[in-house]
Amino acid sequence: MIQVNAIYVLWMREMIKYARAKSRLVGAIAMPVFMLVFLGLGFRRVDIPGIPGSIGYIQYLVPGILGMTLLFSSAYTGMGVIMDRQYGFLKEVMVTPASRTSIVLGMIAGGATTSLVQATMMMFLSVLLGFRLPGLPAILAAVFIMLLICVIFINIGLTLSSVLKDFHGFNLIINFIVFPLFLLSGALFPVANLPAAIRVFSYLDPLTYGVDALRGIMIDFSEFSLLIDIGILIIISSAMVAISGYFFQKGEAL
Amino acid sequence: MTAIVIDNLTKRFDDLVAVDNVSFSVKSGELFGLLGPNGAGKTTILNMLTTLLVPTAGSALIAGSDIKKDPDGVRSNIGIIFQDPSLDIGLTGRENLEFHAMMYNIERSERKKRIAEVLKVVNLSEKADTLVEYYSGGMKRRLEIARGLIHYPRVLFLDEPTLGLDAQTRRSIWDYIKNLNKEYGTSIILTTHYMEEADYLCDRIAIIDRGKIIALDTPANLKVQYKRDRITLAVPDIPESLVTELEKRAWVQDILSENGNLVLSVSKGEENLPELFHLLHSLGVSVSAVSLHTPTLEDVFIHLTGASIREQDGSRRSAIRDRMRRRMMR
Numbered sequence: 001m002i003q004v005n006a007i008y009v010l011w012m013r014e015m016i017k018y019a020r021a022k023s024r025l026v027g028a029i030a031m032p033v034f035m036l037v038f039l040g041l042g043f044r045r046v047d048i049p050g051i052p053g054s055i056g057y058i059q060y061l062v063p064g065i066l067g068m069t070l071l072f073s074s075a076y077t078g079m080g081v082i083m084d085r086q087y088g089f090l091k092e093v094m095v096t097p098a099s100r101t102s103i104v105l106g107m108i109a110g111g112a113t114t115s116l117v118q119a120t121m122m123m124f125l126s127v128l129l130g131f132r133l134p135g136l137p138a139i140l141a142a143v144f145i146m147l148l149i150c151v152i153f154i155n156i157g158l159t160l161s162s163v164l165k166d167f168h169g170f171n172l173i174i175n176f177i178v179f180p181l182f183l184l185s186g187a188l189f190p191v192a193n194l195p196a197a198i199r200v201f202s203y204l205d206p207l208t209y210g211v212d213a214l215r216g217i218m219i220d221f222s223e224f225s226l227l228i229d230i231g232i233l234i235i236i237s238s239a240m241v242a243i244s245g246y247f248f249q250k251g252e253a254l
Numbered sequence: 255m256t257a258i259v260i261d262n263l264t265k266r267f268d269d270l271v272a273v274d275n276v277s278f279s280v281k282s283g284e285l286f287g288l289l290g291p292n293g294a295g296k297t298t299i300l301n302m303l304t305t306l307l308v309p310t311a312g313s314a315l316i317a318g319s320d321i322k323k324d325p326d327g328v329r330s331n332i333g334i335i336f337q338d339p340s341l342d343i344g345l346t347g348r349e350n351l352e353f354h355a356m357m358y359n360i361e362r363s364e365r366k367k368r369i370a371e372v373l374k375v376v377n378l379s380e381k382a383d384t385l386v387e388y389y390s391g392g393m394k395r396r397l398e399i400a401r402g403l404i405h406y407p408r409v410l411f412l413d414e415p416t417l418g419l420d421a422q423t424r425r426s427i428w429d430y431i432k433n434l435n436k437e438y439g440t441s442i443i444l445t446t447h448y449m450e451e452a453d454y455l456c457d458r459i460a461i462i463d464r465g466k467i468i469a470l471d472t473p474a475n476l477k478v479q480y481k482r483d484r485i486t487l488a489v490p491d492i493p494e495s496l497v498t499e500l501e502k503r504a505w506v507q508d509i510l511s512e513n514g515n516l517v518l519s520v521s522k523g524e525e526n527l528p529e530l531f532h533l534l535h536s537l538g539v540s541v542s543a544v545s546l547h548t549p550t551l552e553d554v555f556i557h558l559t560g561a562s563i564r565e566q567d568g569s570r571r572s573a574i575r576d577r578m579r580r581r582m583m584r
């Protein structure tokens with residue numbers, strides 16, 4: 001059962017708090033900006049195997065950094081749930097008549113919006129470094145891919161937050177998950193350059209397909225066909241919604 | 255219909271049995287009190303009844319819905335004011351109320367009316383648009399109460415609602431709760447550490463200790479059942495003849511000497527005082543002071559649980575908890 005009002009309330013709350021927390025916005029965008037500036041400028045003139053010289057490293061890197069921005073901000077949506085549990089607000093939400101599904105959808109909607117806002121800002125900032133933006137249809141298609149990426153990682157965060165109930169446990173695990181997912185995804189360099197044993201894990205990483213799809217759409221260069229990327233992203237994101245919904249349903253709220 | 259039927263409800267945390275085979279029911283429209291010392295299991299019972307915790311064993315029906323089989327049905331009929339903080343401090347007071355009301359599908363014009371109404375009850379109308387982060391402890395508590403009262407549920411749970419509030423605010427909240435109970439027929443379960451509150455508000459009271467119900471009755475019956483009046487006589491030296499005479503009287507249950515005072519446990523203290531004076535006079539005993547103490551709910555409570563709710567260990571622990579609560583709220 002899906003209640004639109006509950007989804008709207010949870011989304012609206014996230015928007016209000018996001019607009020009020022300027023430091024959060026700056027904090028979330030600082031790391032990808034540094035990565036983009038230093039890696040982008042530092043490797044600008046390097047010939048990296050697997051990246052055609054006609055594309056250039058900045059063009060190659062930007063979709064990867066967008067993937068990173070989405071990965072980090074989405075996974076930390078779970079942190080918001082942990083904070084709400086710690087401050088007691090979660091139980092207030094959990095005793096309302098809103099179905100667990102609506103609550104999860106509301107949290108996804110809030111987290112996805114903030115993540116997308118951040119990634120879109122990154123995209124426009126990258127123009128300052130010489131990134132050539134694609135046309136509007138391609139940007140809209142890229143936003144759709146970004147949404148799928150968010151949904152996957154938001155739900156990983158939500159699932160973890162209903163299993164691990166304290167800050168420290170959550171932080172530890174999320175760092176063990178987020179960094180490897182980022183480094184394996186081919187955000188910074190072509191996955192093909194990794195040794196075969198490690199590359200296997202790259203192909204298990206959903207972000208690999210997300211970043212690849214973004215590249216396909218934004219710079220017209222990708223390892224897999226777009227259809228395969230999008231198909232995989234859709235399958236994984238629906239599965240993750242079901243999994244986090246399940247954990248929310250069965251877990252105790254306290 | 256019965257508002258709440260609790261059947262052998264049990265909750266274990268590892269090897270601690272926090273709630274031990276509790277059964278009772280609350281009638282529709284009843285105001286029911288749950289009294290017990292710290293750690294007795296009151297909050298745990300409410301957490302199970304509001305579907306936040308899953309019972310280890312036993313079951314309960316809230317307004318006809320089973321807490322295990324139909325938690326969604328339960329949630330659509332209840333409201334709760336939590337003991338521990340549960341506000342979003344990053345929102346204003348009004349936003350907290352607004353979002354709550356929206357979760358319960360109250361439409362816009364009605365929402366506005368009720369929010370203004372509850373803000374007035376808890377005297378927060380002026381602070382409504384300030385971030386909750388900047389509220390004082392008592393203001394946060396009042397906002398929580400306001401929020402719990404907005405949506406007129408069929409069954410309302412109040413977990414130490416007026417903890418830490420000043421007497422005046424407490425009184426106006428009591429009246430609002432009473433009115434809600436009368437006018438809308440809301441069934442209410444209330445836990446409290448204030449005997450006065452239980453006595454003033456509750457139709458029936460259950461006293462709970464170490465997870466078990468040890469008494470359940472109306473406040474008046476509890477008082478009659480468990481404690482006699484006490485007469486304290488300051489008698490410089492107590493003649494043997496007086497004690498002998500007193501032992502003959504049926505209305506005297508117990509005779510004690512406490513710090514040089516003669517303490518009598520009696521039935522119907524007020525009626526028997528004249529006879530006592532007569533006796534003292536005829537024996538020529540001189541008395542420098544007399545006091546008559548009729549039992550309060552607090553006496554009953556101490557008698558049953560062996561601990562005063564508000565003194566010693568209890569208050570120290572709740573002081574620590576208050577401090578923690580304040581820290582958490584920052």
Ligand SMILES: Nc1ncnc2c1ncn2[C@@H]1O[C@H](COP(=O)(O)OP(=O)(O)OP(=O)(O)O)[C@@H](O)[C@H]1O
Binds near residue numbers: 296
């Ligand atoms: N989540 C939990 N995990 C482990 N033990 C718990 C948990 N919640 C409560 N307890 C324990 O269960 C017992 C009952 O706690 P509960 O909070 O129900 O008491 P209470 O009657 O509400 O006390 P108070 O008057 O202090 O609010 C306590 O011993 C407490 O330590």
Ligand SMILES: [Mg+2]
Binds near residue numbers: 296297
């Ligand atoms: Mg309690």
